[in-house]
Amino acid sequence: MWLLIAIIGGTLFVSAFCALIEATLASLRPDDIAKIAERRPRIGALWYDLKTDAARSVAAVRVLHVAALVVGSVVAGFQFGRLDGDTGFGTFVVVFAFIVLLCAEVLPRCVAAGHARAAATAFAWPTAWLVRAMGPFETALRLIGRPFIGSPAPAHLPSTADEIASLSRRALLSGEISAEQDRIVRRGMRLSTSTVRDVMRPRVDIDALDVDMPPEEVAGAMAVAGFARIPVYEGDLDHIFGFIYIKDLLLELHMHRPIDVRRLARPAVLVPETLGLDDLLTIFRRERTQMAVVLDEHGGTEGLVTLEDVLEEIAGDIHDEHRPQEAEIVRRGESSWLVSGLVSVDDLLELTGRFELESAVPPNVSTVAGLIQTLLDRIATVGDRATWHGLSFEVMKLDGLRIGHVLVTIEGNHPG
Secondary structure, eight states, X not given: OHHHHHHHHHHHHHHHHHHHHHHXXXXXXXXXXXXXXXXXXXXXXXXXXXXXXXXXXXXXXXXXXXHHHHHHHHHHHHHHHHHHTTSSHHHHHHHHHHHHHIIIIIHHHHHHHHSHHHHXXXXXXXXXXXXXXXXXXXXXXXXXXXXXXXXXXXXXXXOHHHHHHHHHHHHXXXXXXXXXXXXXXXXXXXXXXXXXXXXXXXXXXXXXXXXXXXXXXXXXXXXXHTOSEEEEESSSGGGEEEEEEHHHHHHHHHTTOOOOHHHHOEEOOEEETTOBHHHHHHHHHHHTOSEEEEEXXXXXXXXXXXXXHHHHHHHOOOOOTTSOOOOSEEEEETTEEEEXXXXXXXXXXXXXXXXXXXXXXXXXXXXXXXXXXXXXXXXXXXXXXXXXTTEEEEEEEEETTEEEEEEEEEOTTOOO
């Protein structure tokens, strides 16, 4: 009898441990491993290795799990038969199966699912040893089964950005984050694919000072521009060589020193229009600046880009309290909006819910005005209309030759 109890106890212990490890491997998330590593670096590294090849780790544990159940059941049944014959064998099988299901499957998996981090910390080393010990058996079984299942197809691994966007969407659907937080996460993913050209202030909107401007006019020009810093050029805008900061100018005025524009100008950072926004942030940090001159392929000035432009790509428009505000997007109906021509195409697709059109955006187009100009293939006039993949555009206002405001309408059955 004691031998039978020992066999049943051993089977339950090994099976329960294996079920606990399998569930822990399935439940442990990357952020759990990161938090474990903060307190226990070696244990965190162990679980990182185990999760890197989770399929093989689980398979190795399952080898012992199945073996324990099979061997334990057979030996226990045989031993019970020797003790009691066939009288209560059927009852023994039912009771044994129930105990195994409850104690060696359901309970360990529930514990691991609810306390994955604690289980991982407690059983890291036993798990690593078990996976290493069962590894040769798992490999042998995989090789034996390969002729029947063929070589596994290469898995499609989503990019990190895709994974983060997917996790954000799931968190939104489950109510863990707000719609605004999900929006910021998805917009943040653009930093690796967006370029300076997508967010810069175009050349026609640059307020700048001529280095030969009379000193008495400098303060007034900066006050009218309303910026904390302003570019300085020599000859024309293609030769911007620095920036004057309003605080430097105020200090000169306070000290009653003569205004020397060239002396006050701090060196300008120059970047190509094709530079990625993530690389631009690196340059801003390294150069300790928040503004750069954007150059085209010929070395001419294409525009200006600031740290605020990059932040707006993530968080949306950041309005300056010192400048007059004009709404860039005004809802006009259930599926129509009056939008500024300067609104980005990305924001337009987000507004209309047409994210699938991102790949259809023409090259070198970043704003609604640029998209309409490309569709018309000529200089726009008020009243011009264009359609694009179920979106209808009507030019409502011009700012000089530039498209100022556009009425955007979703056509047909496309949901907004």
